Amino acid sequence: MARPRKPLLSRERIVDAASALVDAEGLEAVSTRRLAAGLGVSGPSLYNHFRNKDEILDAVADTVSAQVDLSMFEDGRDWRTALHDWAVSYRAALRAHPNIVPVLAQGPGRRPAGLRLADAVFGAMVEAGWPPAQATHIGALMRYFITGSALGSFAGGFVDDEAAYNPADYPHLGQAHLLAERRQQVDEGAFETGLKALIDGLAVQYEQLARA
CATH class of the missing domain: 1.10.10.60 (Homeodomain-like)
Structure with a gap:
């Protein structure tokens, strides 16, 4: 046989x-x-x-880069919504594979999917009216923010032992021992808060450019 x-x-x-x-x-x-x-x-x-x-x-x-959805840059969404939705998809891909994030954080190099990702973001920002230099800054800013958020957990960095946070030493950390068990809620909330702040700030700059 x-x-x-x-x-x-x-x-x-x-x-x-x-x-x-x-x-x-x-x-x-x-x-x-x-x-x-x-x-x-x-x-x-x-x-x-x-x-x-x-x-x-x-x-x-x-x-991992190939898992990031880029359709929002092609289906007519305005640049703010597209940037938000892309960031959420990008972070989800990184969170699913956190150990490879240090490699991705080095930039796309010659990687095809990574370069397509960079091209899509830059192209969408330029088409929306951002000057090329500013579009480059936006791409860099978003990569810093998204990869940084995927490298570790803020909430997971606190132990669930109430005794570790003596109020005499840490008067404002009385509830810190609860963070670990609320890790997903805290980390997701922090990401959305930061993402909204970034895009709202960019929107102010965009309006200033339009008036210039």
Whole structure:
């Protein structure tokens, strides 16, 4: 009886395996040796598809960028609504894969999906009437804000031990021990508050440009 053939190694299989490893254990867990072992192939066979570990992580990062919805820049939404809806989609993608955020925070490099994302945001802002320099600043500002919000949890940074917040030392942190259990509510609320403040501030600048 013929032995079952192993699935052919492909970029997609390598990226899927690396993505699962990053999600489960973080960036430091990824090595070409470990990936090859998990895929049931020899280490050198990976180099037929990627030159090194960094290229693999770039590909993993790009699969996350590809999950971000960009349709709001093409369906007639005004720039404020489009920017808000895109930011929510972008953050959702990063929150689903927080361990890859440090790679994404370095910028798009040569990654196709990352470059399409940057192109869509910049193009939409310019088409809305923002000068190119300001459109660049908006893209940078939004990336700082969104990636920063996905790197960690504000609420999760507080312990749920009431004794840790002695009122003699921290008179305003009497309820801080409750933050951890309300992590999602606090973090989502903070993101929406910050996003609204950013877009409202940009709207003021936009009106000033129109009057200039």
